[in-house]
Amino acid sequence: MTLRINTLAIIGVGLIGGSLSLALKKHSAVGRVIGVGRSQLNLDEALYLGVIDAVATLEEAAKADIIFVATPVAQMPRVFAELAPHLGAHSIITDGGSTKQDVSAAARAAFGKKFPQFVPAHPIAGTEKTGASAAFATLFEKRKTVICAEAETSPEAIELVTQMWQTAGAEIHRMSAVEHDDVFAAVSHLPHLLAFALVDMLAGMPRSADYFNYAASGFRDFTRIAAGSPEMWRDISVANRAALREQLTAYRAQLGEFDRWLASADPDAINAIESSYRRASTARNAWQKYIEYGEPMPPLGGVTRDG
């Protein structure tokens, strides 16, 4: 079965929204793409580059076959509220937000009886660039898209959104919004917070010039994510703050352990430091083989935990 969407509306024609449009156009899976955005300059670029076929209002977009909301998560409640009164009876709406419990709650509040038409989703892809001009058709190929359907979500809507992302090249994974937010707090939101916090701390210290002068490739990789958008990461941190604080609390406890081990530096403490580093190194090397060669992750249970 080949997917064919007559009209796709993209709300927020940036890297994510624009790339989905280009991917579906590449596979002839869409008739017409209309775009909604706040920056006329960006919309003009999107038109010029063929990322969208026309500019539309939210009211017009609400009648499309599929409406993809790809704005920052903090704007979604307002976008949903403006779309809701005009939403077509057969329109399907989905999103690309990095957090899912808050987005689902906002959609539920805005759409009411039409909430089953909404499919919460999160394509796990991105680059450091933004805007329609950064979009490219293969962004989602072999990447994961997570769909966090709610109990009310229409099975037909889920199926269509699944097909849409598969057409764009993505692998579909399903989990609850709670599970999603926990996973991404752990592997994305917390690392971003940690990198931002470290760079800000060092930049504010009296010897910051020396620090940045001698920082080398390890620091470069560790802090690369601290170059990200402050607004976007503020929104994500706040939107997912319950799950993020849970991971942050566990991490602060872990650092407290390290501080105690370093303070004592007796043989047991030194052994505990080495054991933690060894488990981490073993896990990280196994994960590298997983992402590079597709080797399965080992269970990680064989490593003794004596910390």
Add this chain to the structure above:
Amino acid sequence: MTLRINTLAIIGVGLIGGSLSLALKKHSAVGRVIGVGRSQLNLDEALYLGVIDAVATLEEAAKADIIFVATPVAQMPRVFAELAPHLGAHSIITDGGSTKQDVSAAARAAFGKKFPQFVPAHPIAGTEKTGASAAFATLFEKRKTVICAEAETSPEAIELVTQMWQTAGAEIHRMSAVEHDDVFAAVSHLPHLLAFALVDMLAGMPRSADYFNYAASGFRDFTRIAAGSPEMWRDISVANRAALREQLTAYRAQLGEFDRWLASADPDAINAIESSYRRASTARNAWQKYIEYGEPMPPLGGVTRDG
């Protein structure tokens, strides 16, 4: 003036020691390189690859013109103690350790009156590979080598070690051992501890399989340094624990602030999160231009600190 070392002894013929030998050979700055090591297999490889010209004992090495101790820092006290009674009157000894206060203290204790012959140094270079077979002649080109001379260190010895590293292509920087250990605690030792701690924490959680399954490129870069050698980083963490704990304490306080901001999530708190992320992002982007294009780092004082 062209540098010419008759005999160079390398204690620990790994990536760092081997690469220095190859760099000096490439520039015809050394007559004969002798190597000391614990692994016969590694020494055989070093001989086969021409990284060293002969295998030697510590007693023989102690008579060389320059003795470069490139073992892990935890082994240096023992190496110094074994070299000391045999150290040639005109031999110069230097090291490549990642921490400097502890190495200097060990050298002072071992060498006594001969301590002025010891030049504490730290070449800032490396790859993820180890052993003589990983060595290459250009490892130090355009990289920094920090010399942390003590009050007693012989100016002639400093000059010779400076020339040696310059011949290998390195830029020489000078600072005190205290300054050195603070700088590298901040930009290297703390980031390593943080990356190891995060990966170990996530690997030990009930949902670790999901975490590693959905982790993406941001996580990959952030945790790359957690693949490093557990023994080496244990040794560095313990050797530099005073400076490391100071940075860790500041960082834990910073994370405490973030936890309070996330708990409150009132407009002031959200603004504080964004401000911190923005300062970090601004500093990180400026630093990227510094390392990529050599642009000077801005003073970073113009960014308001309201956190």
